[in-house]
Amino acid sequence: MDDLTRKSYELRRDIIEMMHNSRAGHVGGDLSVIDILTVLYFKTMNASPEKKDDPNRDRFLLSKGHCADALYCVLGERGYYDVEEAVKTFSQFGSRFIGHPNTEAPGIEMNSGSLGHGLSVGVGMALAAKLDKRAYRTYVVLGDGEMAEGSNYEGMMAAGHYKLDNLCATVDLNRLQISGTTEEVMDSASLADKFRDFGWNVIEVKDGNDCKELTQAYEKAAAYKGKPSVVIAHTVKGKGISFMEDQASWHHGVMTEEQYQQAVQELEVALR
Numbered sequence: 001m002d003d004l005t006r007k008s009y010e011l012r013r014d015i016i017e018m019m020h021n022s023r024a025g026h027v028g029g030d031l032s033v034i035d036i037l038t039v040l041y042f043k044t045m046n047a048s049p050e051k052k053d054d055p056n057r058d059r060f061l062l063s064k065g066h067c068a069d070a071l072y073c074v075l076g077e078r079g080y081y082d083v084e085e086a087v088k089t090f091s092q093f094g095s096r097f098i099g100h101p102n103t104e105a106p107g108i109e110m111n112s113g114s115l116g117h118g119l120s121v122g123v124g125m126a127l128a129a130k131l132d133k134r135a136y137r138t139y140v141v142l143g144d145g146e147m148a149e150g151s152n153y154e155g156m157m158a159a160g161h162y163k164l165d166n167l168c169a170t171v172d173l174n175r176l177q178i179s180g181t182t183e184e185v186m187d188s189a190s191l192a193d194k195f196r197d198f199g200w201n202v203i204e205v206k207d208g209n210d211c212k213e214l215t216q217a218y219e220k221a222a223a224y225k226g227k228p229s230v231v232i233a234h235t236v237k238g239k240g241i242s243f244m245e246d247q248a249s250w251h252h253g254v255m256t257e258e259q260y261q262q263a264v265q266e267l268e269v270a271l272r
């Protein structure tokens with residue numbers, strides 16, 4: 001197991017602890033997006049606790065904000081705060097780690113949770129970088145169910161129009177959303193074609209839970225000039241816990257004690 005993959009499995013352990021303590025959260029989407037977040041925060045982005053107020057830091061927006069749980073674990077492990085605080089207090093009264101990303105938690109750039117806003121905010125940040133002649137890049141992570149929100153298409157159009165090659169979107173394409181498959185709930189057909197039509201450079205990642213493939217995709221995106229890039233990451237919802245994989249019911253399921261023990265055991269085996 002390489003270092004990034006190991007990190008993503010350690011983060012899965014934090015997520016399972018956090019979900020079990022809080023009996024809340026969105027475990028399925030957390031486990032599908034965690035490899036994307038790991039690669040971005042531990043490899044790709046120019047972002048760290050020391051730079052959190054640096055105007056040249058890369059910006060990150062979790063537009064599929066219901067997966068704040070995963071982001072809080074990543075920011076904690078990256079040193080923005082003690083991860084234990086997030087794991088132990090997530091979603092509890094008085095905690096700064098509430099159910100959706102909130103700027104009270106260090107490192108969070110934008111409140112989110114109402115789907116469909118991150119891309120447009122990211123377009124604004126990327127355009128601001130161009131106007132201010134700053135070198136930072138903006139990264140936005142979207143869900144495939146979230147792509148039913150019409151505002152995304154305005155964001156895509158504007159990013160293409162302004163040729164924002166300092167903007168990189170990622171679609172966590174796990175084929176499922178809250179109550180079934182994306183195809184059943186609101187079929188957005190080929191997202192790759194839609195991004196291309198709006199003037200984007202499209203990079204498909206066949207295994208969006210593979211840290212190596214993701215790393216290469218973000219390198220390609222950073223090198224591409226003249227168009228914004230989108231990484232379409234084909235992921236598995238619930239990835240890493242056998243009984244959660246590819247099950248819409250684990251969008252925000254609560255584990256029984258037995259299921260929690262099994263999840264911990266499976267992650268221990270993976271990390272051996």
Ligand SMILES: Cc1ncc(C[n+]2csc(CCOP(=O)(O)OP(=O)(O)O)c2C)c(N)n1
Nearest residue numbers: 029066113114115143144145146176177178
């Ligand atoms: C505007 C808005 N409508 C509805 C919701 C409720 N909601 C939360 S998660 C979700 C499904 C999102 O699916 P997807 O983007 O595919 O997320 P993932 O499967 O990666 O968790 C919905 C509809 C919301 N948060 N915001």
